[in-house]
Amino acid sequence: MTKGSWQEKAAKKRQEVRSEIPPSWLLPQDETSKFSETTPVSVLDLPRKYLDEKELHITEDYSPKQLLQKLADGGFTAVEVVEAFSHRSAIATQVTNCCTEIMFSYGLERAKFLDGYLVKHGKPFGPLHGLPISLKDSTNVPGYDSTIGYTGFIGNASSIKDYQFVDLILSLGAVPFVKTNIPHTLMTLDSENNIFGRTLNPNKLTLTAGGSSGGEGSLIKQRGSLVGFGTDIGGSIRIPAYCNGVYGLRSTVNRIPNVGGTDPSRDYFVGVDFTTGPLAVDLEGIELVTKAIIESEACSKISMARAVPWRPVEVSRPLRIGSLVPESRLPIHPPLKRILKEAEQKLRAQGHEIVPIEKYPSAYDSWKTIMGLFLADPESTAISTILDAGEPLINSLTDTGVKAFRGAPESIAELIELKAEAYRAAEDWHGVFDDNNLDCIIGPGAPGAAPPHDSCIIAPFTAQWNLVDFPALVIPYGKVEDTDEVEPVDKGDLADCFAFYEDKNAYLGAPGHIQIVTKHLHDEKLLSCAKIIEQALVS
Known part of the structure; x- marks a missing residue:
């Protein structure tokens, strides 16, 4: 670890990462200077200005499933696919700050191996043969740091030992090629830290990209990656999914094993378990990678993996869908109320x-x-690591600690009561499903669409499902329209920690969404219900 201030360490790290982008892929300064977190514009069309015809064809004209088929039959080599997505992700990160570790050389070496394997054996290496996969920064990859935004973690590549998750996806033929940005502590709704800065929402740069897998959401929306993996402890996959307008699955804990990552906190085993899950450009991509992992032999050998095989589910139609009547204390924005109402009308x-x-x-x-x-x-490890390095806390993290209603448990008795509350909630939710004979529940994943930066501190609509370990999926649907007028609302005690719809121009054009939920371990049923629901919504 080099000596010097945290600012010097962060600046050096940024320069090292930037040097991994080929010089010919660097955007001119007069282009990048147009974009910042204060410019309310979209950058979704920018790659078309800099990619060649073949790169555009590869990155824009295929779903994950279609691209895998093209790779399997030799229509594309893994090398040309990885190069195309590397170029597109390089453009994306220069305007939205979505990437951390640039692993293009790592990806290309793997792609060359896969191309050789296909030629030699006449078959794909695995079900994800040649598919470029982006990874949240916390995922460990040999030879690369997992700083998770901490300057004190810069240079930790040599001390990392656990690569189980990346080894798992490599065994399936996937090609990791980039890692993506996160917030300090992996616990806030804005993906910002003192090394890599803030990730921006490509739909509108003045809106948050969400957190803590915000880099994944931003990159995938820009099709710099078609599928990536994040983690979710309170909404960290689903929040970036709805903010950016992509798909995000919070699977039941350890259906996809929670291994091979760097954690900001020490293991204390009495809190809430995070879960690993995919974000993707479409629902088919979500199911494809989830199924490939769960039914793989490599997954079955990981001790943390839940011993529940993949179980295809054919859900009978029509669906019986629960619709949650909103709580008065958690007001829904007018655009999302309209979107949810329209969705229910289409389903009926x-x-x-x-x-x-x-x-x-x-x-x-x-x-x-x-x-x-x-x-x-009790040691507040995630925070103390920041302070020990002399770093300031990011705004969203400061607000989370101050305005989140409840402090740390002060006794074993209080901790036991918290766990009891979680178990009672799970029991009650099972009762809701069973008493009403529901296939699934639909509702909001947030009060509205992606809010402006640092304006939404709490995440009750997503975190309620982490508390009870129910699988939940966010799918994009609709957007904020000019006709969505501001309505009077009683803010109660949420005034400083909840995003309110007060300036419709700030939200205009932002993607809408729906969250779909099923019972604990019913991940396959969730995906089956989601396919039926999406078919109804686009009909």
Whole structure:
């Protein structure tokens, strides 16, 4: 580890990362200077200005499944696919700051191996043969740091020992080629840190890209990657999914094993388990990689993996879908209320039954419970690591600690009560499903669309499902329209920690979404329900 201030270490790290981008892929300064977190513009069309015709064809004209088929039959080599997505991701990160470790050389070496394997054996190496995969910065890859935004972690590549997750996807033929940005502590809704800065939302740069897998959401929306992996402890996959307008799955804990990553906190085993899951450009991509991992032999050999095989589920139609009546303490923005209403109308038109659910465990109360569990580490390791390096806390992290309703448990008795609250909530949610004979529940994953930077501090709509370990999926649907007028709202005690729809121009054009949920371990049913729901929404 080099000596010097945290600022010097961060600047050196940024320069090292930038040097991994080929000089011919660097954008002119007069281009990048147009874009910042204060410019309310989209950058989604920018790659078309700099990619050649073949690179555009590879990165824009194929779904993950179609691209895998093209790779398997030799229509594309893995090398040309990885090069195309490397170039596109290089453009993306220069305007949205979505990437951390640039692993293009690593990806190309793997791609060359896969091309040789296909020629020699006449078959793909595995079900994900040649598919470029982006990874949240916390995922360990040999030879690369997992700084997770901490200057004190710069240079930690040599001390990392656990590569189980990247080894797992390599065994399936995937090609890791880039790591993506996160917030300090992996626990806030804005992906910002003192090394790599803030990730921007490519739909509108003045809106948050979400967190903590915000780099994944931003990169995938720009098609710098078609599929990537994040982690989710309170919404960290689903929040970037809805903010950027992509798909994100919070799987049941350890259906996809939680291994091979760097954690900001010490293991204290009494809080909330995070889960690993995919983000993708489409629902088919989500299912494809989830299924490939869960049914693989390599996954079955990982001790943390839940011993539940992949179980295909054919859901009978029509679906019986629970619709959560909003809590008065958690007001929904007018655009999302409209989007959810339109979705329910389309589902009814297709013959599905919508069941209003008025009595259910409060998301507001669940947030209080889960916040106490988040803070159960008496040494506050995630925060102390930042302060020990002399770094300042990012705004969203400061606000999370101050405005999140509940502090750390102060006794074993209080910790036991927090865990009891979680178990009671899970039992009550099972009752909601069983008593109403529901296939799934739909509702919001947030009060609205992606808010402006640093304006949304709490995440009750996503965290309530982490508390009870129910699989949950966010799918994009609709967007904020000019006709969505501001409505008066009682802010209650949420005034400083909840994003409110007060300036419709700030949100205009932002992607809408729906969150779909099923019971614990019913991941396959969740994906089956989601396919039926999406078919109804696009009909």
